[in-house]
Amino acid sequence: MNKQIAQHLLDIGAVAVQPNDPFTLSSGMKSPIYCDNRLTISYPEVRRAIAAEFEKVIRDKYPEAEVIAGAATGGIPHAAWVSENMNLPMVYVRGSAKGHGKKKQTEGVLREGQKVVVVEDLFSTGGSALKAVDGLRNEGAEVIGIVGIFTYGLKKADEAFQEAEVSWATITNLSTLLEVAELGDEERNKIKKWATNPASEAWLKS
Numbered sequence: 001m002n003k004q005i006a007q008h009l010l011d012i013g014a015v016a017v018q019p020n021d022p023f024t025l026s027s028g029m030k031s032p033i034y035c036d037n038r039l040t041i042s043y044p045e046v047r048r049a050i051a052a053e054f055e056k057v058i059r060d061k062y063p064e065a066e067v068i069a070g071a072a073t074g075g076i077p078h079a080a081w082v083s084e085n086m087n088l089p090m091v092y093v094r095g096s097a098k099g100h101g102k103k104k105q106t107e108g109v110l111r112e113g114q115k116v117v118v119v120e121d122l123f124s125t126g127g128s129a130l131k132a133v134d135g136l137r138n139e140g141a142e143v144i145g146i147v148g149i150f151t152y153g154l155k156k157a158d159e160a161f162q163e164a165e166v167s168w169a170t171i172t173n174l175s176t177l178l179e180v181a182e183l184g185d186e187e188r189n190k191i192k193k194w195a196t197n198p199a200s201e202a203w204l205k206s
Contacts, residue, residue, distance in 0.1 A: 002053055005172040007180050008046045009150065014039045015177060019190040022204065027125045029198050032190050033174070037121035037149050041077050051081040053171040054147055058086065058117055061169055062145045065117045067110060069093055069141075071132035074121030078149070082119060093118070093132040105135040112140030120148040123170060126157035130164050145169065150177075153195055 009015050016023070019032035040046050058065055070079030070092040083090035091108030110116070116136055120129045133143045146168040151157065153174045161168045174195055178188055193203035 002172045003176055003180050005050060005053060005149070006177040008043075008049060009035065009037070009040075009172070009177065010181055012039055012043050012046060015181070017181075017183065017187055017191070019187050019203075025124050027127065029124070030201060030204070031152070031198065032187075032194050032203065033152070035122055035150050035152070038074055040121075040149070047078070047081060050078060050149055050171065051085055054078065054082045054119065055085050057147050057169050057171060058082070058145075061167070062115075062117050062147075064115050065144065066114045067091060067116045067141070069106070069110075069116050069118045069132065069136060069143075071118055071120045071129055075119040075132075075148075078121060079119040091116075091136075093135045095128060095131045097135075106139055110136070110139055110141055114141050115144045116141045117144060118146040120146060121150075123148045123151040123154075123157050123168070125154060126160040126168075129168075130160060130166075133164060133166055147171070150174075152198075154198055156198075 014036050016034045022030040022032050023034040025031050068079045068083040068088050068090045070076035072094045076092045079090055091106050091110050093106050097103045097105040118132050129146050136143050143166055148170040151170045151173045190203050
C-alpha cells in the first residue's frame with residue numbers, strides 16, 4: 001500500500017491517535033484512532049497526490065469505468081479531481097434522497113447501465129459507501145467498484161462489501177500508516193488490538 005499517502009495524512013494532521021481518550025466513529029464504535037480526510041482538500045500537493053493514486057487504481061482495477069461518483073460528502077471533491085484527470089463524467093450521491101423537488105439521491109447525468117466507480121474518503125464499517133452504491137443501483141447504474149483514500153481495515157467493512165457484491169480498494173490503510181507513524185509500542189499495540197476486534201473494548205484496558 002502507499003506509504004507516501006499515509007505519510008501525507010500524518011503530516012497534515014488528518015490522523016489523530018488517542019488510545020486513552022477514544023473517539024466515537026459514525027458507526028457509534030469507540031476507536032483509539034481517527035482519520036479526518038476532509039482536511040486533504042486544503043492541501044493542493046496532497047490532494048493532487050491522492051487524485052493521481054485514485055486514477056492509477058481505477059485504470060488498473062476498473063478500466064471499463066464510464067462515470068466517477070462521489071459519495072457525499074467526503075468523496076465529492078476527490079471524485080471531481082479524478083473525473084477531471086480521467087476526462088470522465090461525474091455525479092455525486094447523497095446518503096438518502098432529497099425530501100423535496102425531484103427527490104433525487106444522485107445529482108448529475110447518469111444513464112441506465114453505465115459503469116460507475118464510487119469515490120469515498122474513508123472506510124470504517126463501509127456503511128456510507130454502500131448507501132451510495134444502493135442509490136446508484138436504484139437508478140439503474142452498474143457499480144463496478146468503490147475506491148477510498150484510507151481504510152481502518154475492519155472485518156465488518158470487508159464483510160459488508162462482500163455481501164453487497166461490490167469490489168473495493170483503497171490507496172492506503174491502517175497497517176501502512178502504523179508502519180510510518182511515530183508511535184510508542186503501547187499506542188501501536190492498542191490500535192492493533194482495536195482493529196482486530198473493535199466491538200470489544202478490551203483494548204482500552206491493555
